[in-house]
Every structure is written in structure tokens, then in C-alpha cells.
Amino acid sequence: MYSLLSGKFIDFWKSQYEEAFGGGMREAVQEAINPEKVNFLGLQANPAIYSALIASGLIIAFAIIVRIFVIPRFKKNPKGLQLILESFTTYFDRSATSSLEEKHGSFVGPYIFTMATFIAVGTLIEVLGFRPAFASINSSFACGVSTFLIINICGFREKKLHRIRRYVPNVMNIMSDLAVPLSLSLRLFGSIMSGFIIIELLYTSIFMSFAIPAVVTIITTFFHAALQSYLFASLSVIFVKEAIE
Numbered sequence: 001m002y003s004l005l006s007g008k009f010i011d012f013w014k015s016q017y018e019e020a021f022g023g024g025m026r027e028a029v030q031e032a033i034n035p036e037k038v039n040f041l042g043l044q045a046n047p048a049i050y051s052a053l054i055a056s057g058l059i060i061a062f063a064i065i066v067r068i069f070v071i072p073r074f075k076k077n078p079k080g081l082q083l084i085l086e087s088f089t090t091y092f093d094r095s096a097t098s099s100l101e102e103k104h105g106s107f108v109g110p111y112i113f114t115m116a117t118f119i120a121v122g123t124l125i126e127v128l129g130f131r132p133a134f135a136s137i138n139s140s141f142a143c144g145v146s147t148f149l150i151i152n153i154c155g156f157r158e159k160k161l162h163r164i165r166r167y168v169p170n171v172m173n174i175m176s177d178l179a180v181p182l183s184l185s186l187r188l189f190g191s192i193m194s195g196f197i198i199i200e201l202l203y204t205s206i207f208m209s210f211a212i213p214a215v216v217t218i219i220t221t222f223f224h225a226a227l228q229s230y231l232f233a234s235l236s237v238i239f240v241k242e243a244i245e
Contacts, residue, residue: 048136116229123225134192144185155243
């Protein structure tokens with residue numbers, strides 16, 4: 001009798017272990033990497049497109065509210081929300097102007113602030129149960145291409161026709177510049193996707209399917225959002241600086 005009960009007990013936990021760490025995890029990884037397509041304006045798209053639209057809508061709505069209700073009440077001695085907003089904008093503005101000339105820094109500063117905000121919100125949206133906006137290579141590539149355009153705009157503003165001449169005799173310059181949006185896109189996509197897969201694996205495991213994933217998700221997602229925003233903004237400034245030197 002004892003051996004029968006112990007055998008059933010072992011079989012039960014064996015089946016649970018196989019379900020958690022076997023097929024269940026494989027399915028979770030496959031779903032994270034290749035999710036089911038959703039209908040977007042008649043097209044089959046990655047569900048991350050809705051996350052990107054929601055993140056954009058939240059940022060635009062917040063900006064409108066701040067512009068209408070908060071900015072007109074700004075005071076000389078900032079406090080509360082005004083202090084937070086001024087701290088963030090000043091940080092990104094100084095990051096750009098300290099590395100670049102004033103005419104480029106005043107142009108690049110708002111851009112890196114916008115991209116950092118979008119990356120942060122697009123990543124933090126995972127806490128609400130949505131797929132991260134940058135768990136799609138399309139969203140990540142769009143950010144990389146945007147930075148590539150900013151780099152070349154600043155390069156042409158600084159060097160004018162000399163920016164074009166550097167491509168004529170040397171094909172390697174073309175290849176190195178085209179690698180910039182790819183490296184930015186793939187780095188952002190790989191970082192966000194790997195974090196998303198790890199969280200999915202935690203939720204799949206029967207031994208970690210209660211409080212642990214919720215706590216880990218909040219901590220890692222906030223850290224990941226801040227880190228990826230900072231890295232993308234910093235790399236954008238570095239590439240622009242290289243283009244104007």
C-alpha cells in the first residue's frame with residue numbers, strides 16, 4: 001500500500017515536472033518568438049503593433065495634458081511634476097549638447113528624449129499584460145532607421161557635400177553606415193525579446209506560477225525599460241557625434 005501511494009506520488013510530480021519544464025516551456029518559447037498573428041486593418045500583423053500604438057497614444061495623451069494643464073502653471077522654483085519633467089528634459093538636452101555642437105544638440109536632444117520615452121513606455125506596457133512593443137523586429141527596426149536618418153541629417157548639415165564624397169571612393173563606408181540601423185535594431189530587439197522569453201518561462205513553470213513571476217516581472221521590466229532607453233539614447237548621440245566629426 002505504501003509503495004503504491006509513493007509510486008503515484010512520484011508519478012504525479014514527474015508528470016508535473018515534465019509538463020512545466022518539457023512541452024509547456026517549449027510551447028511558451030515558441031509562442032513568445034512566433035506569436036499568433038492579429039488582424040490589423042485587414043492585414044495579418046504581429047500583436048506587438050497594438051502595444052506600439054497604445055504606447056504612442058499614452059505618450060501623446062500625456063504630452064497634451066501636460067501642455068494644456070501643467071506647463072501654463074510652471075513656476076520659477078520647480079516642485080513635484082514640474083521638477084520631474086524639467087529634470088528629464090534637462091538631462092537629455094545636456095547629454096546631447098555636451099557631446100555635440102549647439103546647432104546639432106538642440107536638434108538631437110528632443111529626438112533622443114522622445115525615443116527614450118517611447119522605448120521605456122513600449123517596454124513597461126508588458127506590466128499591463130501586453131506584449132512589449134519591441135518584441136517585434138519591425139518596431140525595433142523602425143527605431144534604428146529613425147536614428148539612421150537623424151545621423152545623416154546632422155552629417156549633411158555639418159559637412160554638406162563632403163558627407164556624400166566619403167561614400168564614392170570607399171564602399172566600406174557605405175557598409176559601415178548601413179550597419180548602424182541594423183546593430184541598433186537587433187540589439188534592442190534581442191534585449192527586449194530575451195527578457196520577454198524569460199518572463200514567459202517563469203509563468204510557465206508550475207513551481208514559479210504564483211507570486212514570483214509577478215514580482216520578477218515588475219522589477220526586471222522597470223530595470224529593462226530604463227536600461228534600454230538609456231543605451232539607445234547614448235548610442236544615438238555617439239553615432240551622431242561620429243557623423244559630424
